[in-house]
Amino acid sequence: MALRGKVALVTGGAQGIGCAVVESLLKNEAKVSIVDLNQEVGEKCKKQLDEQFGVGNCSFIQCDVTDAAKLQEAFQSTVDQFGRLDIVINNAGINNEKNWEKTIEVNLTSVIKGTYLGLEHMSKEHGKQGGVVINVSSMAAFFHSPHQPVYTATKHGVIGFSRAMADASEHGDYGVRINTLCPAFVDTPLLHSVELEENMGKFVKFKDDFKHRMRKFGVLTPSLVAEGMMMMITDSRLNGAVMKITCSKGIHYHTYEPLSA
Ligand SMILES: NC(=O)C1=CN([C@@H]2O[C@H](COP(=O)(O)OP(=O)(O)OC[C@H]3O[C@@H](n4cnc5c(N)ncnc54)[C@H](O)[C@@H]3O)[C@@H](O)[C@H]2O)C=CC1
């Protein structure tokens, strides 16, 4: 499955799920722009990927996705450097119930902004060639927990927004597919934040229940999540899809009842 000649932008691409997706994209000969808040981790990630895949195939742009101007610059810099944009993965996310307003800004508002910026650079309504947007939600949108009420709300929002935008894209003939990825627990640094009072606030007292769920439902690898992401990037039939990835059922799709009066 070659993506030779395609250009991808991945937010939160410096570690965790995002880094695994960046690696998969490079393995399939795409050019990739890594957009991440963390300068040190981002530069280390790019150095490693340059050694693995050769210089010139990926770039790192230090950017806080909640800074609208910086995010717009990151998209433009990507197009300036690689000449086009075909794939946008709005992956950056945090888990902070103390600073819950920030969680909404990163996990939902910035996903909306990243989707709209993707349309500016890919949609036929703007004279572009089309493309695909993958927005990262979570199985938390299907299995809520007392531990992370605002995180859960943001992930519900990502699904609702993405499905509505997929319909808008179809009705408006944008030529851009918009799909959602809902992993269960994944072995990344983010998962360990659930034990921290600085992240969870008063909800940290529920951490034992959360850890029980992790033991019950299992913990996925970032590489399996990247595999699911690549499926939604390359399957041109998928628009408005909601992919779930769990230990019990692997990669599968949520099915919705047909709309009826
Ligand atoms: N780890 C898990 O169990 C699950 C994670 N997810 C979602 O997957 C996505 C990726 O999460 P992980 O890889 O687990 O987390 P992670 O913490 O390992 O990686 C997230 C990356 O996003 C970056 N980031 C955070 N805030 C940012 C900002 N304001 N601007 C730019 N970059 C920013 C971080 O620097 C980091 O490199 C998130 O949306 C998360 O909600 C969904 C389900 C389960």
Ligand SMILES: CCCCCC(=O)/C=C/C=C\C=C\C=C\[C@@H](O)[C@@H](O)CCCC(=O)O
């Ligand atoms: C800080 C990161 C927190 C991430 C939180 C998160 O993603 C929570 C996930 C919660 C639940 C996962 C449940 C998985 C269940 C499956 O194993 C299966 O039993 C569900 C079957 C139903 C289905 O697949 O629709």
